[in-house]
Amino acid sequence: MAKSVILVLLAALMVLSLLVSPIACSRKLRKPKPSIQRPVVRAHNNYTGSPSVMASGGWSAAGATYYGYPNGDGSDGGACGYQTAVGQRPFSSMISAGSSLLFKGGKGCGACYEVKCTSYPACSGQPATVVITDESPGGLYPGEAAHFDMSGTSMGAMAKPGMADKLRASGVLKIQYRRVPCKYSGVNIAFRIDQGANPFYFDVLIEFEDGDGDLNAVGLKEAGSGTWTPMVQNWGALWRYNTYSGKALKAPFSLRLTSDSGKVLVANNVIPAGWKPGVTYRSLVNYS
Template sequence: MIAAGSTPLYRSGEGCGACYEVKCTTNGACSGQPVTIVITDQSPGGLFPGEVAHFDMSGTALGAMAKPGMADKLRAGGVLRIQYRRVDQGANPFYFDVLVEFEDDDGDLSAVELMEAGSRAWTPMAHNWGATWRLNNGRRLNAPFGLRLTSDSGRVLVVNNAIPAGWKPGRTYRSLVNYP
């Protein structure tokens, strides 16, 4: 489930992909059970003066925190007080974020696509900012991953098994493949 985070959570894009466990307990429709959300964007600033952190959660995320049959009531509740805690650092089995470096002077990337283990199809990744790209399609991703990079000039580079099956968030994986 996705959410936008306030400036202290989003941190100029560095917080994109961070997972938080959140739960609400102050509204009668709240189940009190935590759900996990992924920060995918920055929320507008200045909405809640004095609040250090806030989340703009998707309707799905809000509904998941509700008691059975009370999702619409919780979504209509407006601002909710929640408890939250960070539960990981960046990418996870449901969210993949990659920083592509050293494209060897072929310009910026216009597209990055990911191929999962056992798949024959390339899945487009969304551009975050700078040279970071993300995939958050709502299901568990299966490594190893191949990457297909397309430069502004239209040149395509395919890197098979760029990210191994035992990948870990925050690690650097190097490839000696480059544009010809």
């Protein structure tokens, strides 16, 4: 009798172990991802620009963080396509990625802003000027109308002397910002031909526009033509033109630039006959 009871108990334990083990395994497999990931993705995808929250003196409220090395460039151009130019004059690492309200789908590339902070002991309260050269995911921090994800260099520029590292270690800063004209003293507009350009497809990066700094429209005129053909924003600060006719484009090209405020500038014959992909051609003009 005792043996039969023991056998029954052993059988019951074996059945119970089979029932419990799969449940434990399945819970591990269904373990959710950290909750912080999902809100960030949804906020970025659904983010729409909202009106800026105005601060005193015509300034607007925003948030700021930094990325990259503490005294670095942040990134190599990022979503605007400026590449290593962000660390060179005239950008000189004083750059920032901007949230959707600032980046504007790439139309905000090149715009200049003054930024300053007073909300942390290391803040100097003095403005520094940054250029939008990349896109920052929008809506990362609740309640922000705009966000600047700055290079370590530009964030440190808002600090009191000797306190740049403390300011960079402060996390998400509350800052104030305002749009200002870009000033590239002694530097004319540059046109860098994309490596994928060919006689039937023209793609160019445009940078260092004084004044507004960013562009709403670009037009191209071929040699011997009296017609301006609209170019299409490819991505960031790159603009393209496809012939679709099977006929090669006739250089030299003139380019007509329309800034954010509607100011027009023409760079006549700025792209010469015999142009080559990967080469940068500088204009003789700028907005100022």
